[in-house]
Amino acid sequence: MLTWAGLSVTRRRLLYNAVASLALIAGLVLVFLPFVWLLSTAIKNQVDAFALPPKLVFEPTLSNFGRLLDGQFAQYALNSVIVTSLATSLALILGVPAGYGLAIGRFRGRQWLAGWLLVTYMAPAVVYIVPMFVIFVRLGLINTYLGLVLGYQTGLLPFTVWLMRAYFADLPTELEEAARIDGCTRARAFLEVVLPVSLPGVTTVALLVAIAAWSEFFGAFILGGSDTFTAPIGVYGFLSDYSSDYGALAASTLFVVVPVLLATIVAQRGLLKGLTAAAVKG
Amino acid sequence: MWPAVGTLALLTLVPITIGVALSFTSYNLSRPDRVAFIGTQNYQDLFSDPSLLQVLASTVLFVAGLVTAETLGGLGLAILLARQVRGIGVFRTLYLLPVMTAGIAVAITWRYLLNGNFGWINYFLGLVGLPQPQWLASSLTALPSLVIADMWVGAPFMAMLILAGLLSVPEEPMEAAQVDGASALQRFWFITLPAIRPVLAIAILLRTIDAFKKFELIQVMTAGGPGIGTTFLNYYVYKEAFIFGRLGYAGCLAVVLFALMAVVMIVLLRVGGFMQPHGSRS
Numbered sequence: 178m179l180t181w182a183g184l185s186v187t188r189r190r191l192l193y194n195a196v197a198s199l200a201l202i203a204g205l206v207l208v209f210l211p212f213v214w215l216l217s218t219a220i221k222n223q224v225d226a227f228a229l230p231p232k233l234v235f236e237p238t239l240s241n242f243g244r245l246l247d248g249q250f251a252q253y254a255l256n257s258v259i260v261t262s263l264a265t266s267l268a269l270i271l272g273v274p275a276g277y278g279l280a281i282g283r284f285r286g287r288q289w290l291a292g293w294l295l296v297t298y299m300a301p302a303v304v305y306i307v308p309m310f311v312i313f314v315r316l317g318l319i320n321t322y323l324g325l326v327l328g329y330q331t332g333l334l335p336f337t338v339w340l341m342r343a344y345f346a347d348l349p350t351e352l353e354e355a356a357r358i359d360g361c362t363r364a365r366a367f368l369e370v371v372l373p374v375s376l377p378g379v380t381t382v383a384l385l386v387a388i389a390a391w392s393e394f395f396g397a398f399i400l401g402g403s404d405t406f407t408a409p410i411g412v413y414g415f416l417s418d419y420s421s422d423y424g425a426l427a428a429s430t431l432f433v434v435v436p437v438l439l440a441t442i443v444a445q446r447g448l449l450k451g452l453t454a455a456a457v458k459g
Numbered sequence: 460m461w462p463a464v465g466t467l468a469l470l471t472l473v474p475i476t477i478g479v480a481l482s483f484t485s486y487n488l489s490r491p492d493r494v495a496f497i498g499t500q501n502y503q504d505l506f507s508d509p510s511l512l513q514v515l516a517s518t519v520l521f522v523a524g525l526v527t528a529e530t531l532g533g534l535g536l537a538i539l540l541a542r543q544v545r546g547i548g549v550f551r552t553l554y555l556l557p558v559m560t561a562g563i564a565v566a567i568t569w570r571y572l573l574n575g576n577f578g579w580i581n582y583f584l585g586l587v588g589l590p591q592p593q594w595l596a597s598s599l600t601a602l603p604s605l606v607i608a609d610m611w612v613g614a615p616f617m618a619m620l621i622l623a624g625l626l627s628v629p630e631e632p633m634e635a636a637q638v639d640g641a642s643a644l645q646r647f648w649f650i651t652l653p654a655i656r657p658v659l660a661i662a663i664l665l666r667t668i669d670a671f672k673k674f675e676l677i678q679v680m681t682a683g684g685p686g687i688g689t690t691f692l693n694y695y696v697y698k699e700a701f702i703f704g705r706l707g708y709a710g711c712l713a714v715v716l717f718a719l720m721a722v723v724m725i726v727l728l729r730v731g732g733f734m735q736p737h738g739s740r741s
Contacts, residue, residue, distance in 0.1 A: 194542060194544055197539045197542060198544075200539055201539050201540070201550050204536065204539075204554070205550075205553055205554075207611070208553060208554060208556065208557055208611070208615070210572065210579070211557075211560075211564075211565070211568040211569065211572060211611065212556075214568055214571065214572055214579060215564070215568055218571075227577055229577055229582050230582060231579055231582070271462055271463035271466050271467075272463055274462075274463065275462075275463030275464060275467075290464065293467075293471075294467075297467065297471045298668070299668050299720060299721075299724060300471075300475070300717060300720075301671055301672040301693050301713075301716060301717075301720070302672065302674070303674075303693055303696040303697055303700070303709075303713055303716070304474075304475065304478060304713045304716065304717055305470070305471065305474045305475070305478075306474075307478060307481070307696065307700045307706060307709055307710060307713055308473075308474040308475070308477040308478035308481055308710070309474050310700075310701075310706075311477065311481065311486070311706060312473070312474070312477060314491070327470060330466065330467075330470050331470050331471060331474070334463065334466065334467050334470070335467065338463065338467075388559060391561070392561035392562060392563070394561075394562055394563050394674065394675040395674045395675065398675075399701065409561060409562075409563040409675075412563050412564070412567060413563060413675075413678075413679065416567065416679065423571075426567060430563070430564045430567050430568070433561050433563065433564055434560055434561060434564045437559050437560070437561065438556055438559065438560070440559075441555060441556060441559040442552060442556075445551075445552050445555055448555075448559075449551075449555065449619060449623075452619065452620075453619060453620055453622075453623035
């Protein structure tokens with residue numbers, strides 16, 4: 178009797194696991210459908226790209242990527258690299274110490290500051306970008322790298338501080354205390370003791386922030402111009418209601434997506450931890 | 460940390476202040492040299508704006524529908540991913556990929572997958588004899604289309620956060636309940652759900668904020684149409700500011716958007732139990 182009941186539970190578990198795994202595989206079809214469309218369209222010629230049923234056997238071509246190199250997109254891609262590096266660096270230089278201060282500092286107004294950070298993160302980009310556009314027109318910052326880098330900070334900086342705060346909250350405070358007993362100033366203790374130990378966390382956050390900057394659309398769309406538009410805007414430029422160049426559209430989209438996906442696969446453990454830690458600790 | 464606080468203040472307080480100031484002026488992009496202070500005229504105009512009511516209604520419908528769909532999808536996915544079986548790590552990594560995909564890529568890809576005439580989705584629907592709606596061109600399906608496209612990102616995103624919560628649920632009460640004969644549903648409702656409530660609340664909060672901010676998804680997939688069917692408040696602010704050039708009125712709408720989001724956030728935070736008195740939480 179008892180063994181039979183035990184067997185039944187095991188069987189039930191086996192059945193549940195089989196059904197659950199099937200459901201996950203079915204879901205993966207949906208996850209991969211967009212990627213399959215992107216990848217195949219990027220290496221199809223214009224006729225094959227439109228064909229229905231979707232052509233599974235076709236002569237692959239790299240001409241779509243070739244067209245990217247010739248046109249403006251090459252410049253936009255370079256702009257993306259420049260703006261992402263600068264914006265990420267600035268967000269980290271300012272945000273990492275700020276996250277540390279918020280995590281371990283015991284000063285008045287700490288709660289207010291954390292609240293303000295949440296508000297700035299919550300506020301949609303239009304709330305900043307409309308007034309920023311007006312200011313930047315006056316200052317001549319429209320269509321400049323500086324303008325984009327500053328505009329990006331409205332989103333990146335609160336994001337950085339929030340992630341770093343969650344990370345530093347787990348760090349034992351004894352580290353800094355020991356360094357200060359040894360006669361370090363607070364800044365030196367942070368730079369020479371805390372920061373080296375926290376390098377894995379900082380790297381993860383840097384990656385998350387860089388991905389956010391790389392994928393940013395609205396800020397570049399409004400504050401950029403033909404000299405400073407980034408790759409996502411270049412992708413958008415291939416879109417037209419009448420004569421879309423599908424190959425170039427898909428190829429340029431791949432350019433935006435693939436580096437991030439590769440980084441995700443390589444660093445997924447850390448990324449997941451960074452993202453969830455910040456959310457779970459609020 | 461003070462440089463970061465200063466920069467953040469400069470980059471957020473200044474634009475917000477100017478934005479609010481803007482909302483009391485007649486600033487128009489077509490004649491930026493003739494800006495007049497017009498008091499609360501923009502705010503009075505809100506009440507005679509023929510589109511605003513529909514915009515607000517569709518915004519609320521979109522945000523509520525999207526977050527509900529993503530929460531249910533994310534919860535289901537997280538439960539499937541939380542099983543301790545061999546190979547589950549591969550699934551967790553693969554489901555992370557949509558989360559990291561740039562918004563512009565999501566928008567472009569789904570725009571073509573959901574194309575009424577040559578999109579793959581309609582082709583597959585036709586194969587199994589289901590109706591093939593004009594997804595993005597019909598007022599009935601345009602909003603659900605946006606929900607589908609964003610769910611592709613949002614459901615896995617929520618699943619990752621909820622998964623972190625699920626994996627930290629203690630085993631003992633679960634086993635005790637099982638011994639006592641509680642059904643799977645009862646165990647979920649009385650043990651799992653209370654345990655993951657804080658993570659669930661944060662995940663819902665983050666996705667709600669994100670839903671209000673949607674820009675490139677709408678710009679690429681529907682441009683707010685058909686008619687103004689998918690012109691949600693955030694996109695409406697953009698259109699007023701940069702299509703019609705009415706920066707003053709757009710500033711006023713941005714204030715409305717900010718207020719609406721603040722109200723929704725406060726309600727969510729209270730329901731989620733994050734603002735209990737005496738600072739107690741969890």
